[in-house]
Amino acid sequence: MxxxxxxxxxxxxxxxxxxxxxxxxxxxxxxxxxxxxxGQAALDYLYELEPEASSQRPDIILLDLNLPxxxxxxxxxxIKADASLKTIPVVILSTSALEEDILGTYNLHANGYVTxxxxxxxxxxxxxxxxxxxxxxxxxxxxxxxxxxxxxxxxNN
Amino acid sequence: MxxxxxxxxxxxxxxxxxxxxxxxxxxxxxxxxxxxxxxxxxxxxxxGANKHTRPDLILLDLNLPxxxxxxxxxxxxxHPKLKIIPVVILTTSESEEDILVTYKLHANGYVTxxxxxxxxGKVIQGIDxxxxxxxxxxxQRNGNGPQIS
Numbered sequence: 001m002x003x004x005x006x007x008x009x010x011x012x013x014x015x016x017x018x019x020x021x022x023x024x025x026x027x028x029x030x031x032x033x034x035x036x037x038x039g040q041a042a043l044d045y046l047y048e049l050e051p052e053a054s055s056q057r058p059d060i061i062l063l064d065l066n067l068p069x070x071x072x073x074x075x076x077x078x079i080k081a082d083a084s085l086k087t088i089p090v091v092i093l094s095t096s097a098l099e100e101d102i103l104g105t106y107n108l109h110a111n112g113y114v115t116x117x118x119x120x121x122x123x124x125x126x127x128x129x130x131x132x133x134x135x136x137x138x139x140x141x142x143x144x145x146x147x148x149x150x151x152x153x154x155x156n157n
Numbered sequence: 158m159x160x161x162x163x164x165x166x167x168x169x170x171x172x173x174x175x176x177x178x179x180x181x182x183x184x185x186x187x188x189x190x191x192x193x194x195x196x197x198x199x200x201x202x203x204x205g206a207n208k209h210t211r212p213d214l215i216l217l218d219l220n221l222p223x224x225x226x227x228x229x230x231x232x233x234x235x236h237p238k239l240k241i242i243p244v245v246i247l248t249t250s251e252s253e254e255d256i257l258v259t260y261k262l263h264a265n266g267y268v269t270x271x272x273x274x275x276x277x278g279k280v281i282q283g284i285d286x287x288x289x290x291x292x293x294x295x296x297q298r299n300g301n302g303p304q305i306s
Contacts, residue, residue, distance in 0.1 A: 086260070103295055106295045109240075112243070113292055128286065133287030137268050139267045139269060
């Protein structure tokens, strides 16, 4: 597939968002990353995607837990209760290593849980770990409308 | 953790079981692998598991005798205690419908079986790098795991 993987990064701390972006760039992992800075903005972003614009739909969501307006746990619960959004894999990316956060988010059907590392070099490991599984061997759900859209798009070109 | 990660492989085809366990060995991914052959056996195993046998991750084939992978997945993800265990689908099916349906049933990930032995190495590496090296797997508690003192 030549279409790059789309990632929605939900992260309120600009320094952390930069570290994530830089790690993917530095490791030459080809992704398109959109960033939203709070939980409500994440849900607005996802709900606003019209079916015809669903090539914008993220293939995977990286979700911080401590967020303004709406917490990561609330965002996760809403995504996983929504008939259309629930298929998008959500990987928690949080500084919290608390057992209750890990258990709580797996209970809410988080697809995976990763703790934020302390420095850029360790962020590379995070980017690679995500790449090795999610972008290289996992099959990610693409909505049927997305498929139709790109098929038509290609026919028109 | 200091303890080996426990993986439950739910797979009815002995040749695939061999390929997968050999790939884990060849890639030197140190895990404790248990194999069950159908969905019912998997459920029985999980319901009877204690802190020494409960898996940290389940690798689940879809087409299984007695209870198929989709049924088992649905049951697991509705079970109050078992739902937290990550389930990665490992199947020959490349059907878009199977991918969507299993993510809807809260599969944690979906991987298609490779066609030859050497490609199994890449699959096992990918699983290892994310799930065993990077991800925090759900801690076992309530008498089902090492207690925090």
